[in-house]
Amino acid sequence: MGHRCCGKQKVKRGLWSPEEDEKLSNHPWSWQLEFCLQRYGKICRLRWINYLRPELKRGSFIPEEEQTIIDVHRILGYKWAQIAKHLPGRTDNEVKNFWNSCIKKKLMSQGLDPKTHNLLPNSHHQRSASSKVASSSQSPLLQLHNQQQPIQVPFTEINASPINVTLRTYQYHDLDQNPCNASWTRVEDPTFNDITSLPHQPSTDHSTLINNIPSSSSSSSVNLSVFGLLENSNIWLSGADPFEVPRIVLGEQSKGEEVVLQQEKETLLDQMEIKRIEDMDHASIFESSSIDFSFVESTLMSTMVLREPD
C-alpha cells in the first residue's frame, strides 16, 4: 500500500528502535522532513504523541485515574480521546488499552455491562459475589468510605421516546443485609407517570436538568459515597437514607439536542475534574468524612442510563 505523502517510499514498519526514538525526539515537529523517508509521517506523529512527548506519564494507572476513566466512560462512552483529556499525561491509546485489558474485565466480573455500566441480566448472584471481590480491590478511599454501613439506594428507570415516556422506580430489599437474599422490585409510583413529574427535575429540558446540578459549595445532609458508587460502577452506595435517583434513557433526540447535551456533558466533566483535583489536593478531608460528595453524586446520577433488558 502506498502512502499519501510519500507513496514512492518503501516505509519501515514495526517496533521503534531507540535510535529512531532519539531522532524523532530531537526533531519532533519536523518529522515529516526528517523521517518520512523511512516511516509514515502519520506513524511518526503517533509515536510522538503516544510515546515520546515529554509530558507523558509512564507506568501503570493509579486508582484515581482508573476511577476517572470509569466515571467519564460512563458519561461519554467510548470517547477515548475525551477521556484521556481528563487524565494528564495519558494518551487515548493508553486509556483504551487499559480499558480493554483491565477495567472491562473488572466490570464484567462485577456483573456489570462495560458498555452501559448497568447490571447485566442474570447477574444477581454475580453481584453479591462481586461485591466481595470489589471490596478487596477498591481504592483506599472507597474502602475507607465503605466502612460505613452499606445502604442500597433505589433508582429510577426512565424510558423516553418521542411518543411516550415511562418511568420505573426500583427499590432494593436487603432487610437482613445479606446480598444473597436481596432483591430489586419495581415500585409503582403514580407520580412517575411522566418525565415531567420527576421529583428532582420538573423539566424535560436537558440543559435545565444538568444545569440544576448543586454547586460544589452546597451542603448536603446525605454523605453519599460517590466514590464508592463510581469505584464499583454499580448502584451500591454507602450513606444515609435511601433516596430516589433518576436515570434517564434518552430516546430519539434531534441532532441539535444531542450536540447541546454533549457540550453540557463536557462542561459537566470539566466541573468534575476541577472538583476531583480539589479533592485530591485535600486528601486528608476524606479521613474526617466531611467532604461534600453531593456535587459529583448529583451530576453523575443525572446522566446515568439504565436500559431495560430486551
Place this chain on the structure above:
DNA sequence: AAGCGTTTCAACCGCAGTCTG
C-alpha cells in the same frame, strides 16, 4: 526447561472532519 495459551500494549489502519492552496 519447553511448549502453549493468555494478556498487554505499541503500532497500525481506515474513516471522517478540517485545513489549505
Place this chain on the structure above:
DNA sequence: CCAGACTGCGGTTGAAACGCT
C-alpha cells in the same frame, strides 16, 4: 468551491511478555 493534504479518532492487529502445565 473543490481537491488534496493533514489531523484526530476509534478499532484492530500482532509481537512481546507473562503465567501455567
